[in-house]
Amino acid sequence: MSLVDFDAPINFKFNGKALQGFDGDTLASALLRNGVKVVARSFKYHRPRGIMAAGSEEPNALVEIHASGVCEPNRRATTIKLFEGLDARSQNFVGSVDRDLLAINDLLSPFFAAGFYYKTFMWPRAFWEKLYEPIIRRAAGLGSIMKTPDPDSYDKGFLHCDVLIIGGGPAGLLAALNAGEAGKQVILCDEDFILGGRLLSEDIDVDGTPAADWAKLTAHRLMMMPNVRVMKRTTVYGVYDHGIYGALETRRDAIGLKTPRHILWRIYAKTSILAAGATERPIAFENNDRPGIMLAGAARTYANRFGVTLGDNAALLTNNDDGLRTSARHVLDVRGGESVVNTKGRSGVKSVTLNSGQSLPVDGLYMSGGWNPNVHLTCHKRGRPKWDDVLSCFLPDAGNLPADMKVIGSANGAFSTQAVFDSANAACKTLGIKAAMRPKSEDAPVKVTAFWHVKTKGRAWVDFQNDVTAKDIALAHQEGFSSVEHVKRYTTLGMATDQGKTSNVLGLAVLAQASGRTIPETGTTIFRPPYTPVPIGAFAGAHRGTHFKPTRLTPSHKYSAEQGATFVDTGYWKRAQWIARPGEKGWRDSVDREVLTTRGSVGICDVSTLGKIDVQGKDAGKFLNKVYVNTFSTLKVGRCRYGLMLREDGIAMDDGTSARLSKTHYITTTTTAKAGPVYRHMEFCRQVLFPEMDVHLISTTDQWAQYSVAGPNARKLLEKIVDPNFDISNEAFPYMACGQITVCGGTRARLFRLSFSGELAYEISVPARYGDALIRALMSAGEEYGAALYGTEALGVMRIEKGHAAGNELDGRTTAAHLGLGGFVSGKKDCIGKVLSAREGLNDGVALVGFIADNPKDTLHNGAHFSAELGKAGPNEDLGHMSSVAYSPELKHWVGLGFIAGGKSRIGETVYARDFVRNHHVKVKIVSPHFVDPDGERLRG
């Protein structure tokens, strides 16, 4: 009945040795077929380990997969579908896996008992980090991860369904068939590459045919149904809110190829049916971890499904009837008083010592301590399973399952195949889904007697991977760690990559025995997502490299790039930072030139990234009065006004200008960084705080391309492209004017006479699709004036020279008063933030001022703190900090803006700007923040 195709051999390598398996094998079955016993080493004691299970619960057989230059660690041999050319290697050893030098830890195990670390390595203090910890770190860990980027790709997908069925064993297959026949949209996920679950492993019949054949036929029927999506090799790893399930599909086992290795699915399901089956438990006895000691159900899987001959002289240790299905020469049933007290065989079990004292030579030992329903997904929303004494296992608590989840089959404690089928049909009935068939199969009663631990002097493993033994659990209890959670944390029980699938319940039982309590009294154990580990790469999907975050480009990006711009990230935007000309040796050369050209003639800067919000309605002015500290209702049509916006806590939120295009129409701008938050805030004010106002908002940031044209020749330049019927002379279009115009022969545009640079300046905007054409038209018109395209650096230099606050000053902690704009807060009208801005702590006299170095040759450092003296300065000596600095090409020295206690009252004093971290301390003079054209003559010119 084997499901392996012996006519299809597959060549693979294990630890460099060429071996052969067959199509349908897993790496584990192929290794067993080739007689490989030692596959891996355990975590702490570096004990030789073989294969213990046949599924994703495998704690021992972890390997690295290699391909040219690529390595993937910690793969379970039991879940790798064998493929041609597979290069698998053991991990976590020094030397060879058969002779691991770190196995010395095993000899030192008396020292490495639970909690050992906490009691030692303290003397002398420095030795912990210098000596002990590096040794521990090198010995710990499992596989190695390569240090080059993961070459594999990962995809993501979204699916919706009526019924999600988790697990494709007998329960899941029947439930899927029922739901499919009922016309539901069904998704069936199973982690294996063949559907059928335990039907593939057991020598039983369903409706008179071999169970594996029934599974194959049923799977085929499902795949023919257009409303059923069958997803093999797909593990539902987590349950999230409102019917959202996370699933990981494995597309291939090979690594380093171009196609996606995994697909991470997000499944939105109206109902889910958990049919995840059950996991067999080991029994704790001395040296129960040797290669060749295997779970009984796994032994049946290898024999029946994979056709592997494990040995002809094996023993079986069981506490239940299900275990008795396993074929073994020596049957040891603990219910009959038989037991195993020890085993021998360094690289594979050779004999077992019975409780009678007899030593029995064996070539394998199969153990069954009963079965644990796979309740994991029922716990992901913090549900707790309940102990069932009859079945000796935890069952899902129907009272606290995730909403809309049903649990069927052995996951719900139905252990005979017949009971599994019946539970699937019963659950479907509660969902209004009729049974499509009523298969008949074996209905053996569950006969299990709780049996956990054979107490002897030696070590009996509970958590195999992490090397947690029954003694460790007893010691934890002896030291007062008697809560299950404490035991887990003190001993690391259940913390290994198998997440305690084989160890948690056994550990709980051993703790219960040690503390003389029942299992329910001792506690329960819940599980966190993911069900099986999920690659970090799969969670990231395609969002890596340049696709890590979206990239926003302005309409003139291409033009700037053509001109040789260097771009800077501003949020998701790319903005031109400076535009180098041939012969310029560094960014300062370019920036100085851009500034001097702008101040001397004319410069053009792309300011499209500024947020733009269209405000319209009868109450638009009234609305802006609420949102800004300034009054906007009195602004004349055709005029702009600077506005400062506070948060309700009285702190400056953002600034910008608002232009009034008509009685009922304003355009408000925000800073680039705050475009989103400000719009959200204004919608909050509109919809929630002032719903009675007749006003509407829309963000038009992306709809308009906008350019600043600044410098003494700005008007002359613009006159060349503004259509002649619009008069933009100083008289007709003075400082702070705005209007709707046309340019270049009829193209719709808006013109604002605003200046951030302090020069005669305009901002002109056109619909985004004309942005590229406009920048080219502007630059071409500016040719005769030697117009410079300038970037954000030059913009920043000029705003610092003018003493304008920007992002560094509006850092979410400053008030209008700090910014020197206290006078803007209107005395009479209410606005957001006004009441709380009056709090004493926000009126501390700190204010924005200018700084220049006492010695003009000194540079200024941003982030320096001010102190009155040059000596040691602590918090009490801190007078404030430098928030923005720039070299002023016009003044030919550095200028800075900063906040200082006392603010403008200190102008004329000197203090020290202290940059401790760069060891740069400069005597600075406190001056007015308006360094260039303080009276603002240029911008009105």
Place this chain on the structure above:
Amino acid sequence: MKYSGFKVIKEALTGHKGWKPVWRKPEPKPAYDIVIIGGGGHGLATAHYLAKKYKQKNIAVLEKGWIGGGNVGRNTTIVRSNYGLHGNEGFYELSMQLWERLEQDLNYNAMVSQRGVLNLIHSDPQRDAFVRRANTMIMNGADAVLLDAKGVREHSPLLNFDNGRFPITGGLLQPRGGTVRHDAVAWGYARSADSAGVDIIENCEATGFDIQAGTVMGVQTSRGPIKAGKVAVAVAGNSSRVMAMAGRRLPIESHVLQAFVSEGLKPLLPGVITFGAGHFYVSQSDKGGLVFGGDIDGYNSYAQRGNLPVVEDVCEGGMAIMPMIGKARMLRMWGGIMDMSMDGSPIIDRTDISGLYFNGGWCYGGFKATPASGLAFAHLLATDTPHDTATAFTLDRFERGLMIDEKGQGAQPNLH
């Protein structure tokens, strides 16, 4: 029982029979001088310092479940003192100094590992902010090193420097920062407090306060009423629930923060790395797991679990700067309840109810604060004056406009 090299060897050779419980399991007494509600890191540290440093007697710690089961047992184990505002930095630097001598203070190895904490820089404004922060750190006695791109390359060669989106241009390194074995902190403080006579009472939930004429007289618990001279509340994510029993509302919301650990791997990362252009920070535990996290989910929650958008966001950040971790598998994800305050900074203060003291608002940064929080809270309880390093952590600072807002986000807790 003192742990010593001799004792460890002796016990190893004699089957570990001599180890005694790390803390007792006493029955609650009818009355204590000081009752601390909350057997987490902060409550236990408070008990330790009250008993050991401030020589207070007759102290109980009440824990509704098992000690160390809250955020001290479910965090990303990072310790650092790299804050930007004086109100915080002096306090966190005290904490750092207490971490540095924790093992000797407690005779317990909590594996304080000063591997360095590196915050990456990707833009000029970010560098400006980090320089300002570094200078605050140094002014408060902490260590700070500003690295350029080359310096970061030397420190952490395996980062993706030229990642297509946000290239790394530098970093702020605190060499003394690092990680600590989180559970051991709770156990170490519990053991020390217990040895000094503090009753640590597990499975004892506070269910109400006995307040008479504006003075707290005791607490009701699931194990009966307990009289108390002073009651100290240190319950992190449950702050609002407990203080509501005293009729008080707090400037705090409870939010979920998820954290993640990968399967064990051979050593990859020496220290702690924080991505400056995404929401991702990571370190590697002594066991080999990558321990990582990012932002809070952003909605109020007491559920101790989160949702997928943040999981994906965090992993995307990880892949952006460390694209080799694609093949590392996430082993577990979990969520803790964060007591997010209105300015992102904590509160250690008396309340308007005489005898009732409050410690909370730690946001997602409470773990690193554990020693200083315990010391400062103990100082307040013992002397009725705030500790020198915690004078800014008052309850009335919001009313007075004296916020300590590191992120500049204002009264919106999910943005801190």
Place this chain on the structure above:
Amino acid sequence: MIINHPLLGPRDASEFVHMGDASLMHRPDPKSETAADDFYRYQYLRDNPAGLYAELWFHEQGDRSWLVVTRNTLTHEIIDVQLARHIARQKS
């Protein structure tokens, strides 16, 4: 999470931005004599309940409506979703 938008039907929560307690809808009267105290309480103090909680979400990647969502903070179950502007208009 999924938020059942009153106009648009069920939408993934990642389309929304969460702001906080729906009590933020009730901005105090700035002219009141107790305005300073009222605003302090309005802005900073929270019930922060473990259980049903009315909160504000903004449909940023959608129709830009502010919603009042009533959600259980212990289970994340959502029991009610309304347009904030409807509630605000009823109040005013």
